[in-house]
Amino acid sequence: MHSGDSWTFLILLVMGSEDVKVVLPINANPVVVHDPLRFNQGGQSDPYSFARDTMQNGTAQAAVYNSKKLEDAVHEMGLKLKHHEENISFLKAQKNRLDNSILDMHVALCKYQTASESGSENEELSHVQSEEETLGHIFVHEKSAAGIWCELKRHHGTQASHLPLMKDVVGIVAMLGNVDDDNLSRLLSDYLGLETMLAIVCKTCDGIKALETYDKEGHINKTLGLHGLGASIGKPLDGRFLVICLEKLRPYADDFIADDPQRRLDILKPRLPNGDSPPGFLGFAVNMVNIDSVNLYCATSSGHGLRETLFYNLFSCLHVYKTREDMLQALPCIRHGAISLDGGMIKHNSVFSLGKREINVKFPKSSGRSNLPQNYFEIERQIKEMRWKKERTVEDMQREQALLERSRFNFDIKKQEYLKFLAQSSTYATQSFKQEGST
Numbered sequence: 214m215h216s217g218d219s220w221t222f223l224i225l226l227v228m229g230s231e232d233v234k235v236v237l238p239i240n241a242n243p244v245v246v247h248d249p250l251r252f253n254q255g256g257q258s259d260p261y262s263f264a265r266d267t268m269q270n271g272t273a274q275a276a277v278y279n280s281k282k283l284e285d286a287v288h289e290m291g292l293k294l295k296h297h298e299e300n301i302s303f304l305k306a307q308k309n310r311l312d313n314s315i316l317d318m319h320v321a322l323c324k325y326q327t328a329s330e331s332g333s334e335n336e337e338l339s340h341v342q343s344e345e346e347t348l349g350h351i352f353v354h355e356k357s358a359a360g361i362w363c364e365l366k367r368h369h370g371t372q373a374s375h376l377p378l379m380k381d382v383v384g385i386v387a388m389l390g391n392v393d394d395d396n397l398s399r400l401l402s403d404y405l406g407l408e409t410m411l412a413i414v415c416k417t418c419d420g421i422k423a424l425e426t427y428d429k430e431g432h433i434n435k436t437l438g439l440h441g442l443g444a445s446i447g448k449p450l451d452g453r454f455l456v457i458c459l460e461k462l463r464p465y466a467d468d469f470i471a472d473d474p475q476r477r478l479d480i481l482k483p484r485l486p487n488g489d490s491p492p493g494f495l496g497f498a499v500n501m502v503n504i505d506s507v508n509l510y511c512a513t514s515s516g517h518g519l520r521e522t523l524f525y526n527l528f529s530c531l532h533v534y535k536t537r538e539d540m541l542q543a544l545p546c547i548r549h550g551a552i553s554l555d556g557g558m559i560k561h562n563s564v565f566s567l568g569k570r571e572i573n574v575k576f577p578k579s580s581g582r583s584n585l586p587q588n589y590f591e592i593e594r595q596i597k598e599m600r601w602k603k604e605r606t607v608e609d610m611q612r613e614q615a616l617l618e619r620s621r622f623n624f625d626i627k628k629q630e631y632l633k634f635l636a637q638s639s640t641y642a643t644q645s646f647k648q649e650g651s652t
Contacts, residue, residue, distance in 0.1 A: 493539025
């Protein structure tokens with residue numbers, strides 16, 4: 214192509230002639246887009262000066278090439294913009310589907326609850342009385358962190374969880390599970406000890422920071438956190454207290470028992486050296502605590518429930534035996550402690566706990582909800598899981614929206630640069646064409 218022909222081609226290109234059509238390839242793979250305004254050796258970024266220098270120092274072919282590079286950059290940014298818009302549309306549709314499914318399942322649960330109300334009134338009343346008894350024993354420790362938290366819950370109910378101080382708190386260990394047998398409840402509570410039973414459970418480390426703050430000298434600020442709350446109700450917090458952070462606990466990594474609505478852990482059963490099962494072995498303590506459906510699934514942001522996080526870290530593989538004699542016979546296969554229903558207890562590393570202790574703060578007794586059909590608990594599990602997925606979907610939508618806004622901003626800037634380049638190139642090319650024509 215001669216020089217005159219090249220200038221003619223560029224003029225037709227920038228003036229939008231129908232005789233010249235540029236077909237842009239659409240590549241679905243991500244590419245690295247370099248700034249097309251840095252092609253000239255001088256490092257100039259202004260499109261006008263870049264176009265002028267290109268025309269003066271290069272040929273028409275070079276100008277067409279650089280114009281195409283700019284056009285490709287704009288096209289690539291447009292594809293990214295469309296990609297984020299499609300992602301947001303997909304996530305919105307997914308959120309709507311989850312909302313509809315959650316609503317349908319709530320309707321199904323109401324049917325189960327109506328059908329089972331008549332047969333479980335006595336069991337439910339017993340469970341409520343047991344919870345009230347546990348709360349009453351916690352209130353005895355009125356100047357403890359657990360006592361102050363329960364006082365707040367009693368006066369503010371569900372609204373307490375929305376307070377900045379409490380929004381990350383899951384609850385008190387003693388109130389996060391229940392046990393079928395009252396005797397077993399006392400034994401498990403005795404094994405954990407009063408301090409652990411009164412421990413506050415938080416989802417994240419930020420929740421722990423909200424409970425207690427410090428001044429520049431490292432002293433506790435008694436006007437903020439739980440200390441400030443206790444002082445405001447005339448019950449100043451006294452002494453140390455435990456707080457357990459769920460996100461810092463290493464969860465149980467193996468399988469769950471198949472089709473178990475309580476998601477009990479599938480822990481390998483103990484074996485004596487001869488390969489036999491130890492006589493009197495009743496199971497693992499971590500699987501004998503019943504957990505409310507609200508906390509059974511997705512208690513943490515990573516989707517883990519309380520059984521595989523909190524209670525697995527508290528009890529590990531603690532054995533439960535029928536009698537002390539059975540427990541002693543099983544010593545060769547006990548690695549993480551054991552208890553027996555007649556009061557025997559072995560702590561970690563074969564440390565025996567002897568004597569008798571009076572236990573007040575214990576897990577509440579289970580309600581008659583265990584008589585509900587298994588499908589009821591499966592629906593509750595699905596609702597909890599869908600709510601967790603909905604939260605993750607909303608977070609993904611927020612991230613995609615931020616990426617979309619950034620891409621739209623960059624696209625608008627690059628488009629303006631491209632239009633300025635075309636305008637300057639068209640003016641200079643027209644002038645050069647006229648000069649060539651006059652000669």
